[in-house]
Amino acid sequence: MSILGVIVEYNPLHNGHIYHIKKSIETTGADFVIAIMSGNFVQRGIPSIIDKWSRTEAALLSGIDLVIELPTIYAVSTAENFAYGAVKLLDSLNVIDYISFGSELGSIDKLYKISKFLLNEPEDYKVILKSYLKRGITYAKAREIALSEYFGANINDIVGNPNNILGIEYIKSLIKINSSIKPVTIKRLGPGYNSMKTGDSFASATYLREVIINKDYSILSKYMPEYSVEILKRCIDKGHGPVTLDNFSKIITYLLRNNYSIENVFDVTEGLQNRIKRASFLFNNADEIIGYIKTKRYTESRIRRILLHVLLGIESNIYSRYDGPNYIRILGSNKKGLELLGMIKSKTEKPIITKVSDYKKILSDTYMFEKDIKATDIYTLAYKNDPVSGLDFTKKFIVIK
Incomplete structure (x- = not known):
C-alpha cells in the first residue's frame, strides 16, 4: 500500500489539476491521495475565489481521499515558508510515501540538484548573489542570474518558472527535515502559471479567475470539470463569490x-x-x-x-514561534479517506481537529489555529448574502461516500 501527498490551492479546480492527480497516481501507484490545501486566502496574496469547503468538495470529487487545511500563516507566506509548512504537515502524518507536484521542467533530478545546492550555498556563489542584490532587483531575479553565472549555463528556464521554484522549495524542505517522503514531479501541460492564453482543454487558474470575475461562465466548462463549475456557480448564486x-x-x-x-x-x-x-x-x-x-x-x-x-x-516574528503546523485540521474526506484518517490517528503525534469547537481542549497553543478562524471571519465579509462569523464552528467537515 502506498500513500501520495499533494499540496494544492484549487483556485479554482480545473482540468490541469485533474491531469496532475491522475498522472501522479499512475506514476506512484498510490492507493490513497491526501491533499494539503490552502484555506480562504492563498499564497499568491489573494483570497480564494470561493470558500475552502466548496474547494474541498471539488477536490474530493476529483480523486482526493482526504483534505487537510494548510494553516493560514503558511498559506499566505513566501514560497519558502509555504512549502516548509505544507511539507512539514505532510511529514507529520507519518503515512506519506510520495509527494507529487507539477513543474515546467518535469525532471526531478535537476530540481533535486539545485535544491541541494541552495541548501548549502558556497561562499563564491553568495558573493555573486550579493552583487546582483545590490542592483535593486528582487531576490528571486538575483538568484536566477547568480545561479546561471555560477554554473556557466543559462538555467533561467528552471529557476525562473513559478512551479519549478515551488518544487525546489518542496525538495529543500524534505531534505531539511530529513523526510523519508520521495518527491516526484509531473510536467505541466498547457499555458503557463500566469498565462492569459488557453490550450485545447487547459487554461491557467489566473485566466479562469479573470473569466469568473467577468461573469463569462459559458467558457468554464471547456477548462473545468462540470462538477467544479457547478460548485462555483452555487457559491456565486448564494452571493458567496467570486471573492477578490x-x-x-x-x-x-x-x-x-x-x-x-x-x-x-x-x-x-x-x-x-x-x-x-x-x-x-x-x-x-x-x-x-x-x-x-x-x-x-x-x-x-x-x-x-x-x-x-x-x-x-x-x-x-510568527515564524520563529513555530517549526511547522502544530495541528492537523481535516476539511473533508471520502470513504477511503475515513479509513486513512484512522491510520493517521494511530501514527501521528500531532492533534487532529475534526470538530472546531473542541480546539481549546485539543491544542496547548491555540494562536496559529485562531488565525485560521479569524481568516474565515474576515473572508465572509466579502459575501453579498449571509456575511456571518463563526463558520469554522458551524461547518462540519465534508464527507463524500
Whole structure:
C-alpha cells in the first residue's frame, strides 16, 4: 500500500489539476491521495475565489481521499515558508510515501540538484548573489542570474518558472527535515502559471479567475470539470463569490491609515513601510496601492501578500514561534479517506481537529489555529448574502461516500 501527498490551492479546480492527480497516481501507484490545501486566502496574496469547503468538495470529487487545511500563516507566506509548512504537515502524518507536484521542467533530478545546492550555498556563489542584490532587483531575479553565472549555463528556464521554484522549495524542505517522503514531479501541460492564453482543454487558474470575475461562465466548462463549475456557480448564486482582494480594499486602507504598526508585519523591510503608508493615504483601492508600491525590488505578489498580512495580522516574528503546523485540521474526506484518517490517528503525534469547537481542549497553543478562524471571519465579509462569523464552528467537515 502506498500513500501520495499533494499540496494544492484549487483556485479554482480545473482540468490541469485533474491531469496532475491522475498522472501522479499512475506514476506512484498510490492507493490513497491526501491533499494539503490552502484555506480562504492563498499564497499568491489573494483570497480564494470561493470558500475552502466548496474547494474541498471539488477536490474530493476529483480523486482526493482526504483534505487537510494548510494553516493560514503558511498559506499566505513566501514560497519558502509555504512549502516548509505544507511539507512539514505532510511529514507529520507519518503515512506519506510520495509527494507529487507539477513543474515546467518535469525532471526531478535537476530540481533535486539545485535544491541541494541552495541548501548549502558556497561562499563564491553568495558573493555573486550579493552583487546582483545590490542592483535593486528582487531576490528571486538575483538568484536566477547568480545561479546561471555560477554554473556557466543559462538555467533561467528552471529557476525562473513559478512551479519549478515551488518544487525546489518542496525538495529543500524534505531534505531539511530529513523526510523519508520521495518527491516526484509531473510536467505541466498547457499555458503557463500566469498565462492569459488557453490550450485545447487547459487554461491557467489566473485566466479562469479573470473569466469568473467577468461573469463569462459559458467558457468554464471547456477548462473545468462540470462538477467544479457547478460548485462555483452555487457559491456565486448564494452571493458567496467570486471573492477578490478588492473586496477588502477599504478594510486594508483603514488599517494602514489608522496607526497600524506596519513595521511589525511579516516581510515589511525598512523603507518599504513608508512607501506602503504613503500609498494608503493616496489611494483606497488595493490595485492602485499595489501599483504605487511595486518596483523592480518589490514585486506585485510580495506586496499583495503583505496587504494580506496586514488584513490578517500576520506579524514578523510568527515564524520563529513555530517549526511547522502544530495541528492537523481535516476539511473533508471520502470513504477511503475515513479509513486513512484512522491510520493517521494511530501514527501521528500531532492533534487532529475534526470538530472546531473542541480546539481549546485539543491544542496547548491555540494562536496559529485562531488565525485560521479569524481568516474565515474576515473572508465572509466579502459575501453579498449571509456575511456571518463563526463558520469554522458551524461547518462540519465534508464527507463524500
